[in-house]
Amino acid sequence: xxxxxxxxxxxxxxxxxxxxxxxxxxxxxxxxxxxxxxxxxxxxxxxxxxxxxxxxxxxxxxxxxxxxxxxxxxxxxxxxxxxxxxxxxxxxxxxxxxxxxxxxxxxxxxxxxxxxxxxxxxxxxxxxxxxxxxxxxxxxxxxxxxxxxxxxxxxxxxxxxxxxxxxxxxxxxxxxxxxxxxxxxxxxxxxxxxxxxxxxxxxxxxxxxxxxxxxxxxxxxxxxxxxxxxxxxxxxxxxxxxxxxxxxxxxxxxxxxxxxxxxxxxxxxxxxxxxxxxxxxxxxxxxxxxxxxxxxxxxxxxxxxxxxxxxxxxxxxxxxxxxxxxxxxxxxxxxxxxxxxxxxxxxxxxxxxxxxxxxxxxxxxxxxxxxxxxxxxxxxxxxxxxxxxxxxxxxxxxxxxxxxxxxxxxxxxxxxxxxxxxxxxxxxxxxxxxxxxxxxxxxxxxxxxxxxxxxxxxxxxxxxxxxxxxxxxxxxxxxxxxxxxxxxxxxxxxxxxxxxxxxxxxxxxxxxxxxxxxxxxxxxxxxxxxxxxxxxxxxxxxxxxxxxxxxxxxx
Amino acid sequence: xxxxxxxxxxxxxxxxxxxxxxxxxxxxxxxxxxxxxxxxxxxxxxxxxxxxxxxxxxxxxxxxxxxxxxxxxxxxxxxxxxxxxxxxxxxxxxxxxxxxxxxxxxxxxxxxxxxxxxxxxxxxxxxxxxxxxxxxxxxxxxxxxxxxxxxxxxxxxxxxxxxxxxxxxxxxxxxxxxxxxxxxxxxxxxxxxxxxxxxxxxxxxxxxxxxxxxxxxxxxxxxxxxxxxxxxxxxxxxxxxxxxxxxxxxxxxxxxxxxxxxxxxxxxxxxxxxxxxxxxxxxxxxxxxxxxxxxxxxxxxxxxxxxxxxxxxxxxxxxxxxxxxxxxxxxxxx
Numbered sequence: 001x002x003x004x005x006x007x008x009x010x011x012x013x014x015x016x017x018x019x020x021x022x023x024x025x026x027x028x029x030x031x032x033x034x035x036x037x038x039x040x041x042x043x044x045x046x047x048x049x050x051x052x053x054x055x056x057x058x059x060x061x062x063x064x065x066x067x068x069x070x071x072x073x074x075x076x077x078x079x080x081x082x083x084x085x086x087x088x089x090x091x092x093x094x095x096x097x098x099x100x101x102x103x104x105x106x107x108x109x110x111x112x113x114x115x116x117x118x119x120x121x122x123x124x125x126x127x128x129x130x131x132x133x134x135x136x137x138x139x140x141x142x143x144x145x146x147x148x149x150x151x152x153x154x155x156x157x158x159x160x161x162x163x164x165x166x167x168x169x170x171x172x173x174x175x176x177x178x179x180x181x182x183x184x185x186x187x188x189x190x191x192x193x194x195x196x197x198x199x200x201x202x203x204x205x206x207x208x209x210x211x212x213x214x215x216x217x218x219x220x221x222x223x224x225x226x227x228x229x230x231x232x233x234x235x236x237x238x239x240x241x242x243x244x245x246x247x248x249x250x251x252x253x254x255x256x257x258x259x260x261x262x263x264x265x266x267x268x269x270x271x272x273x274x275x276x277x278x279x280x281x282x283x284x285x286x287x288x289x290x291x292x293x294x295x296x297x298x299x300x301x302x303x304x305x306x307x308x309x310x311x312x313x314x315x316x317x318x319x320x321x322x323x324x325x326x327x328x329x330x331x332x333x334x335x336x337x338x339x340x341x342x343x344x345x346x347x348x349x350x351x352x353x354x355x356x357x358x359x360x361x362x363x364x365x366x367x368x369x370x371x372x373x374x375x376x377x378x379x380x381x382x383x384x385x386x387x388x389x390x391x392x393x394x395x396x397x398x399x400x401x402x403x404x405x406x407x408x409x410x411x412x413x414x415x416x417x418x419x420x421x422x423x424x425x426x427x428x429x430x431x432x433x434x435x436x437x438x439x440x441x442x443x444x445x446x447x448x449x450x451x452x453x454x455x456x457x458x459x460x461x462x463x464x465x466x467x468x469x470x471x472x473x474x475x476x477x478x479x480x481x482x483x484x485x486x487x488x489x490x491x492x493x494x495x496x497x498x499x500x501x502x503x504x505x506x507x508x509x510x511x512x513x514x515x516x517x518x519x520x521x522x523x524x525x526x527x528x529x530x531x532x533x534x535x536x537x538x539x540x541x542x543x544x545x546x547x548x549x550x551x552x553x554x555x
Numbered sequence: 556x557x558x559x560x561x562x563x564x565x566x567x568x569x570x571x572x573x574x575x576x577x578x579x580x581x582x583x584x585x586x587x588x589x590x591x592x593x594x595x596x597x598x599x600x601x602x603x604x605x606x607x608x609x610x611x612x613x614x615x616x617x618x619x620x621x622x623x624x625x626x627x628x629x630x631x632x633x634x635x636x637x638x639x640x641x642x643x644x645x646x647x648x649x650x651x652x653x654x655x656x657x658x659x660x661x662x663x664x665x666x667x668x669x670x671x672x673x674x675x676x677x678x679x680x681x682x683x684x685x686x687x688x689x690x691x692x693x694x695x696x697x698x699x700x701x702x703x704x705x706x707x708x709x710x711x712x713x714x715x716x717x718x719x720x721x722x723x724x725x726x727x728x729x730x731x732x733x734x735x736x737x738x739x740x741x742x743x744x745x746x747x748x749x750x751x752x753x754x755x756x757x758x759x760x761x762x763x764x765x766x767x768x769x770x771x772x773x774x775x776x777x778x779x780x781x782x783x784x785x786x787x788x789x790x791x792x793x794x795x796x797x798x799x800x801x802x803x804x805x806x807x808x809x810x811x812x813x814x815x816x817x818x819x820x821x822x823x824x825x826x827x828x829x830x831x832x833x834x835x836x837x838x839x840x841x842x843x844x845x846x847x848x849x850x851x852x853x854x855x856x857x858x859x860x861x862x863x864x865x866x867x868x869x870x871x872x873x874x875x876x877x878x879x880x881x882x883x884x885x886x887x888x889x
Binding site (some may be wrong): 042048050134137138139142158219220243244247249267269271273275276282284285440447 | 604605609610634639640641648649652704707708711712715718719720721722723726728734834835836837839843846847850851852
């Protein structure tokens, strides 16, 4: 017995020693991931960019990279959501909202040495307008189609009709962009990274590749996959995209018209998991990362990391599908659900500091937010009464929620689902849970109306009401499964109003109509956190998640 | 020998065809699709319909399969729906990373596993034997990704001995020749870069090596024990042959046959282990690419990858058979 015991003990020691022997062979590793240049800022991104040409993209990870190299005519104020001058010092819309005149900044240079002129701007717009083949696919030109409609020659009958008419250079620094009809997407759309301005010389180089666009598959053009051809006016130029190593390297552009970047090199390194990004920051291998889990905020702060909080610019909601479950067609049932849910509790227990309860489908920072919408406070008794009135005692509803995902508006979907399930059951509504993987299972099911109840949300692109409520309630949508002319007409009236002030009023009305109809229940708006190392001066954080990394420097 | 190689390669064709049919049917049954994955939260009905048409996903499965075969005939695996780049190119770019990691992991497994298994058997019942057996049980039981997490948390985050992710320190910009970073560093004389790449390999390779190492220890041990009891070993000993001759020529050589088979098959299985390990360490090889392909329902990449694994298995099997010939002349394969 004694012998066996000592054998076992020795066995443990040997196993450990073996482990150490193997691992210690490379123990004196050189300092961190900072490489040879001390002036390199490394940011942990959640996903690879799709292309280096922002015009072909529609996702935040791509824009985070390209935004440092490309600038749009209009930008958002640092740290806010108001529109301010970008490449254009000022802009003006005609009374009917169809003609937009910009006054460009003088002395702006592109990375390839070209000068920013009105003609350069028009070359960009005409380039996009003349896209053909693969470029007309909405996966490639999503934002152009959203803001400007279709193309000069639409190749598919489902492509929206073009709203863009022309761009002309009135003088060297005054481009005028004309559209057919006024739209709520302008002028906000001019601030989109997808419509950022490229060097005319670079466009000439891209256009040679355009012939390649085939109908068989969506193939991104080669130029958009390699650093070298793309050229914007931003504080950094993209110098290398190492796909194998999952990193994009940008270098300071010394001829930048504004304040020069605070670091020489900026690297975006993809680390797919939140845990991987956090540990890389803790290990000192990166200097910052986005999409911090709310549960980690306190720990990181305690360890001395900087975790600034952005203002809210998103909305999280509980969606109802009226086609999937006929009970939900009854307004009483929808109201009963709304009265059953304790939204204060969700905000308090699930959201990081700064999270707020939502009363309508947009945060209060967006123009068009109304103070007069119908509110649905938690009231379990009322909820039960409403169900009885609807003749739907103890109904059962399937409730979809996503797994393996955190979104800026939805930090912990499963926990949020659990809270709502408990609330609903208190009011006598039975819940059939359906957990699904976010992409593509969950997205597919919710978008195709296969879920009675589901959790979803949205982060705004620019500060216009249509960017929120217009994306859902402009017309029939399978996701919601309802047809309500009152709602659709209210949206239509607002979207075609050229006068911004009047439009804001119309959005307020639309919000009231929507909340009276109650197609779903807005739950909350949540401030997404971003983390930085101790030794950096972080950029001003943006509610639109549009941080400008030129503002970063080392302490 | 040549006939064996040719016959085996010909056998590949029906295997791969059968596999590709199964794959197509399976993919067709998966919920969601590339269109939903590509467009994310912003997809509208019309957007998706158009993408599906562009990708040819609106057509019957057999039409899609026919198109796939035709392309395969031209040695074209199609275009990744996620990255919009040819699947071949995507593979070629990431392949060296996975191979480098796999080789390194296998080196650890073989270099540690065979001697350990051998000595464990020679000193059966000793503390070395007990620890080798219990250690290997542990190696088999712990899931690879869990081990990867632990290794990263301890050796990268807490101790700071190794980098927490990637193949190369950021900003190093080493010259690329073969895509195998350690080798490249040596070839170009940039020894810093080779060392840097090596430090990046250690943790993921250890995680990846855990299962093959454990299996190799156990197999070598069992096999050596068996051989030690054979008459010819006793004869050799009684003839008074020197220990190293008995060990090398009589024991190890015979005991290694089943181990070689295992090493061959384990090398194939490293590819699937790499999916998890590479993801944890953001390693940028084929493994982590496959994970994003599954998430994104990237059909061309999935089909290409699985056919590729099948091909690897067949080739490894062939190599194992050839190695048999070399190790043991009695096993003549015709």
